[in-house]
Amino acid sequence: PASLGLPLDHRPGLARHMINADGADHARLRRLVSAAFTPRRMAGLRTRALEVTDALLDRLDGPEADLIAGLAYPLPITIICDLLGVPEEDRATFHHHASVIDSAAASEVEEITRATDALESFLADLVELKRSRPGNDLLTDLVRRSNQGEIDKDELTSTAFLLLIAGHETTVALIGNGLLALLRHPGQAAALRADLSLLPDFVDEMLRYDGPVRNATWRFPTEPVVIGGQEMLPGEPILVSLLAANRDPAAFADPDAFSPGRIGEPHLAFGRGPHYCVGAALAKVEGEAAIGRVLERFPDLALATDPAELSWWPSAIMRGLFSLPVRLHG
Ligand code: HEM
Incomplete structure (x- = not known):
């Protein structure tokens, strides 16, 4: 239960964000951050993502490397910390707590609780810092909005928490799982190398084929409902498996094939409906830059290990690799 987010539900300073809100409150909380994800902002972030990627790849000097530690982790954390205004010196601490919360096994309750406590006080300090030393960042903007009464104190720290977590491990997994799909399909990788304008189609198929998020967040029916022959009663907690939905043979022809450019149903990697991922455009920008x-x-x-040896996060929420060992040169 811990890794599914249950303990957080009891923490107003972390849980009062848009994912846990409906109706007018959801719309208000979502509107406050969506301005940070406009196409114009995305264009600037694309340049920044390429810059950060290049600097990270410059550091890989051996014949072999781990593309998770060397690229997939540091890129998204740099971008989301830039966006929110997390100071350089705090980023390693944040990264540590976030990775425990996102990718630990459900049984590691104590570790998850400790990391959650630490992140809660880290965020409270960060909000105070933005009050005393405003910057040109999303968190400063939210602090200003809270002074105007548009968002309360708990909603503010919860929103910062959501963005830091949601904007981080998800994209790590997109880059890692996506690169793995390419390494396991050399013919497709060659086609993409020959025409990089195909990148958006490839990244989209990577999201469907081996997406970062296993299950959507909790849903609770408000009235009795029957889906796929299964009756669900009001108030029952429901988890929807996005990964299974994305391999549904009723929705996708030959669902287990990695087939960029497929036409038909959109995938569910970013969810669907009012809670559709706010950061989808940013995630694609980062994924395309890195890959x-x-x-x-x-x-x-080339892959430097047997795919069966790869180790996956034990998380019930996220599907990502601990490491991706590759040979950089032939
Ligand atoms: C490949 C990377 C990503 C994936 C696969 C992903 C996936 C998702 C999914 C499945 C949801 C919907 C959850 C549900 O309905 O229960 C969601 C919501 C959300 N995502 Fe992402 N996400 C990614 C990257 C990001 C990034 C980079 C950010 C922010 C910087 C972000 C911020 C959010 C937020 C704020 C929500 C809540 C939206 C709402 O409740 O209205 N995500 N994401």
Whole structure:
């Protein structure tokens, strides 16, 4: 239960964010942050994502590397911390707590609780910092809105928590799982290398084929409902498996094939409906920057381990790799 977020439900300073809100409150909380994700902002972030990717890839100097530690982790954390205004010196601490919360096994309750406590006080301090030293960032903007009464104190720290967590491990997993899909499909990788304008189609198929989020967040029926022959009663907690939905043969032809450019149903990797991922455009920008640059810079890239040896996070929410060992040169 811990890794599914249950203990957090009892923490107003972390849980009062848009995912846990409906109706007018949801719309208000979502509106306050969606301005940060406009197409114009995305264009700027694309340049920044390419810059950060290049700097990270410059550091890989051996014949082999781990593309999770070397690229997939540091890129999204840098971008989301830039966006929110997390100071450089605090980023490693934040990263540690966030990765425990997102990718630990459900049984590691104590560790998750400790990390959650630490992150809660880290965020409270960060909000105070933005009050005393405003910056040109999303968190400063939210602090200003809270002074105007548009968002209360708990909603403010909860929103910062949601963005830091949601904007981080998810994208790590997109880059890692996506690169793995390419490494396991060399013919497709060659086609993409030959025409990088296909990147958006490839990233979209990576999201469907092996998406970062296993289950959507909790849903609770408000009236009795029958789906797929299963009756659900009001108030029962429901988890929807996004990964299973994305391999549904009723929705996707040959669902287990990695087939970029497929037409038909949209996938569910970013959810659907009012809670559709706010950061979807940003995640794609980062995924395209990272995967495109790796292909360009390492024409002979190959997996340096047996795929069966790869180790996956034990999390019930997220599907991502602990490491992705590759040979950079032929
Ligand atoms: C590949 C990367 C990502 C994936 C696969 C992903 C997936 C999702 C999914 C499935 C949901 C809906 C959950 C539900 O309905 O229960 C969601 C919501 C959300 N995501 Fe993402 N996400 C990604 C990246 C990001 C990034 C980069 C950010 C922010 C910077 C972000 C922020 C959010 C927020 C704020 C919500 C809540 C929206 C709402 O409740 O209205 N996500 N995401």
